[in-house]
Amino acid sequence: MKLTVLGSGTGWLSLRRRAPGYLVSLKNFHMVLDLGPGTLYQILKIGISLEDISAIFLSHFHPDHVTDIIPFFFATRYNLGYQRRDPIYLVAHRNFHDFYNGLKGAFGQWVSPPEDLLSLRPVPTSDFYSIELSPFKVTTVGVNHNPESLAIKLEYNRKSLVYSGDTGWCEALIELARGVDLLIVECSNSKESSVSAHLGPDEIAEIAKRANPKRILISHFYPHSEHPDISKWRFEYRGEIILAEDLISVSL
Numbered sequence: 346m347k348l349t350v351l352g353s354g355t356g357w358l359s360l361r362r363r364a365p366g367y368l369v370s371l372k373n374f375h376m377v378l379d380l381g382p383g384t385l386y387q388i389l390k391i392g393i394s395l396e397d398i399s400a401i402f403l404s405h406f407h408p409d410h411v412t413d414i415i416p417f418f419f420a421t422r423y424n425l426g427y428q429r430r431d432p433i434y435l436v437a438h439r440n441f442h443d444f445y446n447g448l449k450g451a452f453g454q455w456v457s458p459p460e461d462l463l464s465l466r467p468v469p470t471s472d473f474y475s476i477e478l479s480p481f482k483v484t485t486v487g488v489n490h491n492p493e494s495l496a497i498k499l500e501y502n503r504k505s506l507v508y509s510g511d512t513g514w515c516e517a518l519i520e521l522a523r524g525v526d527l528l529i530v531e532c533s534n535s536k537e538s539s540v541s542a543h544l545g546p547d548e549i550a551e552i553a554k555r556a557n558p559k560r561i562l563i564s565h566f567y568p569h570s571e572h573p574d575i576s577k578w579r580f581e582y583r584g585e586i587i588l589a590e591d592l593i594s595v596s597l
Contacts, residue, residue, distance in 0.1 A: 346504050354409075362590075373397070385417060419455050421459060473521070496518050511542070532549060534546075
């Protein structure tokens with residue numbers, strides 16, 4: 346399993362960091378975790394075609410996490426170039442139907458993929474919800490951000506990865522991430538600036554201590570949060586800490 350950071354940023358426009366997006370690749374199966382603006386171009390940069398995308402997960406419906414779903418759906422209608430016919434799985438909160446109907450109200454048929462190409466896998470936010478999405482076992486849980494916000498866990502052959510999406514402090518995230526090989530966690534807050542329903546370094550340190558993932562990838566940086574002080578973490582967390590940059594890869 347290989348993770349590639351497509352975008353380590355946020356809704357704040359930056360030449361250094363694209364909006365949120367992560368690509369999990371296992372053999373010929375490529376799953377995108379969020380599709381913020383510019384992430385499709387990042388996929389092309391690393392040599393993956395749009396036809397290679399096997400599955401999409403949307404953590405929630407804020408623009409910095411979903412905007413590239415519009416050009417992606419539009420591209421699937423380009424029948425002189427887009428040739429994929431295997432279903433593309435889309436995992437999102439069950440309210441995705443309302444969000445998608447809004448897109449179709451704005452763009453009409455141009456954001457409707459060809460018939461049978463899109464296979465929706467709607468999930469609730471309550472409790473821990475598991476589905477099989479070959480080759481992965483997928484588990485989602487609601488987190489503390491938007492009503493539809495989800496974290497996701499991917500498991501394959503005793504390897505596991507959790508992506509927090511956007512969230513504030515959340516016991517469910519700790520439980521989902523307990524002992525995983527890699528935890529991708531957001532870091533929007535800093536001592537200088539913080540808002541509710543997001544995480545900062547002290548909270549991430551506590552999550553790392555309690556969940557004890559083997560590695561933790563800190564991402565979703567604003568300019569004020571992209572240099573977290575992690576020096577004191579070493580007293581309580583011995584795993585590897587990675588500060589995300591666009592287009593870095595981590596193998597599991």
